Amino acid sequence: xxxxxxxxxxxxxxxxxxxxxxxxxxxxxxxxxxxxxxxxxxxxxxxxxxxxxxxxxxxxxxxxxxxxxxxxxxxxxxxxxxxxxxxxxxxxxxxxxxxxxxxxxxxxxxxxxxxxxxxxxxxxxxxxxxxxxxxxxxxxxxxxxxxx
Numbered sequence: 001x002x003x004x005x006x007x008x009x010x011x012x013x014x015x016x017x018x019x020x021x022x023x024x025x026x027x028x029x030x031x032x033x034x035x036x037x038x039x040x041x042x043x044x045x046x047x048x049x050x051x052x053x054x055x056x057x058x059x060x061x062x063x064x065x066x067x068x069x070x071x072x073x074x075x076x077x078x079x080x081x082x083x084x085x086x087x088x089x090x091x092x093x094x095x096x097x098x099x100x101x102x103x104x105x106x107x108x109x110x111x112x113x114x115x116x117x118x119x120x121x122x123x124x125x126x127x128x129x130x131x132x133x134x135x136x137x138x139x140x141x142x143x144x145x146x147x148x
Contacts, residue, residue: 011071018069022091029098036105041114041142049112053148060114061141062103065124066096067134093121096138104140111144118142 047054068076072088079086097119108114118141125134 011074014070014072014074018071021069022095025095025099029095029102032102033098036102039105039108039111039114041101041105041117041140043117044115047115047145049145049147054145055148056146057143059141060104060107060111060144061139062100062105062107063137063139064096064099064103065135065137066092066099068092068136092136093138096121096136097140100138100140104142108144110146112147114142114144116142 068088072092076086076088079088100119101117104114104117119138121136121138123135124137
């Protein structure tokens, strides 16, 4: 009986703490995205600015590592048994990518545009036996152009 109560308590605490942390992080992301709304991060074949107007071009990048909480790990393992979309991992990937893009934009400083943006993700701390994700890393990188 105590084991079941302990398990249910862990699930409840994991759900509450994870939900709070995720909502707090999304609020932070929304606020910072509004700050960088005028700095486009795009992939383009050619740059629309003439060469004589480009003052500098530099590599900028941002990296974010987001961990999955206990409740999401539990629900994902259930979804792995029955099949289907794992929505708990979708929000994890969304947060990691958006955070990496924001950190890249923060590094760009006074640049006018970031071109040839790429985003890559990888798992960290994967348990080989259970095939579960521990953390997810997203890295975004591109070329920041400073224009006259």
